[in-house]
Amino acid sequence: MSRHHLLPGRPSLRLFAVCYRNLLVWRKLAVPSLLGNLADPLIYMLGLGYGLGALLPSVAGTSYIHFLAAGTLCYSTMNGATFEALYSGFSRMHVQKTWDAIMNAPLSIDDIVIAEALWAAIKASFSGLAILLVAWALGLIGGAVALWLVPLIALVGFTFGALGLVMTVLAPNYDFFMYYFTLFITPMVLIGGVFFPLAQLPAGIQLLAQCLPLTHAVALARPLLGGSVPDDVGLHLGVLAGYAVFGLLAALVLARRRLLG
Amino acid sequence: MPLVVDSLYKRFGERAAVRDLSLTLRAGECYALLGPNGAGKTTTLRCVLGLVRASAGHIELCGHPIPEAARAARARVGVVPQIDNLDPDFTAAENLAVYGRYFGIASSALQARIPRLLAFAGLAGRGDDPIRTLSGGMKRRLTLARALVNDPDLLLLDEPTTGLDPQARHLIWERLRHLLSAGKTILLTTHFMDEAERLASRLAILDDGAMIAEGTPHELIERHIEPQVVEVxxxxxxxxxxxxxxARTHAAHYAPRHETSGETVFCYVVDAAPLLAHLATQPGLRYLHRPANLEDMFMKLTGRELRD
Incomplete structure (x- = not known):
């Protein structure tokens, strides 16, 4: 790796033109995109929430659909950002050479990577907000404090967008992403408190879960949705922001190495 | 000066992709970089644009030092890349609008400019067509129009007609001549000799990363090669x-410099008359007599072996 790839960059506001480009494409494909990002998690949330929930007396002191709504909100925001950064990002970077075209204009690779992370956050926010709206319509929201979920959704989207971009700029092909899903995303969903409380798990796994970003997203989202202020807000935000910063910096350095030769 | 490259070196690990390259473009000229595959043409362009950091040397693009002020320099440059990278999710007109925004051009200015650019590309009335419905030649012309969206001072064209049929190539050349007469400066890479001969006022031959000749097409042919070629x-x-x-028994007598490639003998001569008179007495042989061109000079300077 060249020393220059590690130096701080100077991004420009032109990066919003790249976000806007992605938004224009999304607008053309919005219907199938929304269907995939919204219908799928909703079916799970409603099916498991009311179906499985009917068998459960209460989970962590609340009804299962309440419990699951917060998990689904974080989970589908994470998925929205991850799929966008990985598959769509890889198409733009490697298959369509859209990034190459943009770099011939007065934009840098740093602009593009930051724009892609922001765009992943925006697109994931569509999913997260849609779930929030459905939760509100179903009367699952406990109070005005739930409005804090809006910035939280954006942060979760940005964090997973940035982490996903690290894989995108490392990937030789689409198959590479299976490692990320199988080794990171899927286990994290199962131990992160999305479907059942962390307390169910052995102590060692709980400790591992505390090191993962999704756990902290859920730990904030669940009380907020229920109408109360979460504990340890600083810690949870710190972990999410830490992953976001680490992901973005790693993606920047690796993208420079890959594309600036 | 639109472009000054001084003693440029670019190494990838142990391999030197560009070695001690110096060139200066004058405003309004078309300058061609000619070379076989792997000669360092594209690497040179990437260095010039500040996309790759040179190992050594100095580059000034549109008055800006590269790579320090690459962003400001690229705002004054239009690029037609070797590999098609039009946006497949957009129509022809949307491609131009989206690209214009990367230069910070206001929407109203773009809306006024796009019909003119489409007309220039011979795509008037096709603005709403999706990219996948355009032919290879149309895509290239749209890429050229896209490179003009910021009204650049200098155009960098990386093998602009590779893969096009003759009609499409001639149309691109005609458009490029139009741009030159409008005062644009062009730096072109190509491995087509006829393209360089038609368009370039000056050209440089690159081989293995180094410049081995530079001049006008006529100068280069005169300086490096005999004026007549007879292919037997x-x-x-x-x-x-x-x-x-x-060739083994007779060629040396008539053509002190000759080359055999497969079943063909290339004879390079100042005066072809004695050789032609001799060939008239050889009914078993066919021949073609023609003036020397850039390709002959290129083959002489870079050799005949494949560069895959």
């Missing part, structure tokens, strides 16, 4: 004579 082939069928065997 074996005639098929009854009474055939073997051109290669003929």
């Amino acid at each position: 082939f074996t005639r098929g069928g009854a009474g055939a004579a073997d051109a290669v065997a003929w």
Whole structure:
């Protein structure tokens, strides 16, 4: 790796033109995109929430659909950002050479990577907000404090967008992403408190879960949705922001190495 | 000066992709970089644009030092890349609008400019067509129009007609001549000699990362190669004579410099008359007499072996 790839960059506001480009494409494909990002998690949330929930007396002191709504909100925001950064990002970077075209204009690779992370956050926010709206319509929201979920959704989207971009700029092909899903995303969903409380798990796994970003997203989202202020807000935000910063910096350095030769 | 490159070196690990390259473009000229595959043409362009950091040397693009002020320099430059990277999710007109925004051009200005650019590309009335419905030639012309969206001072074209049919190539050349007459400066890479001969006022031959010749097409041909070429082939069928065997016994007498490539003998001569008179007495051989061109010079300077 060249020393220059590690130096701080100077991004420009032109990066919003790249976000806007992605938004224009999304607008053309919005219907199938929304269907995939919204219908799928909703079916799970409603099916498991009311179906499985009917068998459960209460989970962590609340009804299962309440419990699951917060998990689904974080989970589908994470998925929205991850799929966008990985598959769509890889198409733009490697298959369509859209990034190459943009770099011939007065934009840098740093602009593009930051724009892609922001765009992943925006697109994931569509999913997260849609779930929030459905939760509100179903009367699952406990109070005005739930409005804090809006910035939280954006942060979760940005964090997973940035982490996903690290894989995108490392990937030789689409198959590479299976490692990320199988080794990171899927286990994290199962131990992160999305479907059942962390307390169910052995102590060692709980400790591992505390090191993962999704756990902290859920730990904030669940009380907020229920109408109360979460504990340890600083810690949870710190972990999410830490992953976001680490992901973005790693993606920047690796993208420079890959594309600036 | 639109572009000054001084003592440029670019190494990838142990391999030197560009070695001690210096060139200066004058405003309003078309300058061609010619070379076989792997000669360092594209690497040079990437260095010039500040996309790759040079190992050594100095570059000034549109008055800006590269790579320090690459962003400001690229705002004054238009690029037609070797590999098509039009946005497949957009129509022809949307491609131009989206690209214009990367230069910070206001929407109203773009809306006024786009019909003119489409007309220039011979795509008037096709603005709403999706990219996948355009032919290869149309895509190239749209890419050229996209490179003009910021009204650049300098155009960098990386093999602009590779993969196009003759009609499409001639149309691109005609458009490029139009741009030159409008005062644009062009830096072009190509491995087509006819393209360089037609468009370039000056050209440089690159081989293995280094410049081995520079000048106007005429100067280069005059300086490096005999003016006449006679290609001698074996005639098929009854009474055939073997051109290669003929070359062994006779060629040196008529053409002190000659080369055999497969079944063809290339004879380079100042005066072709004695050789032609001799060939008239050899009914078993076929021949083609023509003036020397850039390709002959290129082959002489870079050799005949493949560069895959």
